[in-house]
Amino acid sequence: DAGVIQSPRHEVTEMGQEVTLRCKLISGHNSLFWYRQTMMRGLELLIYFNNNVPIDDSGMPEDRFSAKMPNASFSTLKIQPSEPRDSAVYFCASSRDRGGGNTIYFGEGSWLTVV
């Protein structure tokens, strides 16, 4: 059974460029979470969806960040334009329900460096 699949695993881009991170949920899961991890701020919840609907996007840093779920099994996180301070590891995670009482499964992360 495949886990949460993220791509790309590593990306180095120049400031000002658009970055798109992709995530495929585990089959049968209906909640999707995007987290960002840095040394300074730790793990931050950016946004989460339930049944394709954004439930809480209060963690999205600013308008440069946007996330979508075009279908039940796939999500994208876009940064446009990117800035050096966006450098971080971005994790996608999924769970079977709203995740409150169930396990959340994480992908391996997308390591983003903006130079």
Next chain:
Amino acid sequence: SQQGEEDPQALSIQEGENATMNCSYKTSINNLQWYRQNSGRGLVHLILIRSNEREKHSGRLRVTLDTSKKSSSLLITASRAADTASYFCATVPPSNTGKLIFGQGTTLQVKP
């Protein structure tokens, strides 16, 4: 914003010893979960303890929860070098909306 604070930030022990990590949080919770992260990898769920539970076991793991003190501890008994990783506590609010808020983590090194 971070809900939990882990203590200590870093812990180094010898193989075979027990490792104890503590987590304190600020607001009421529905449940508290512990996760593990190996270097360069994603997080892996270890154990969940609900607000009405006080202790839970899973293999070599023992988790306690004291809601009056808003704190939890994770004990790993008979540690192994393979337990070397970062350990995070995460809380779910009473509304149980699925919003999992993580602490800063404890980095555990188990020396062979």
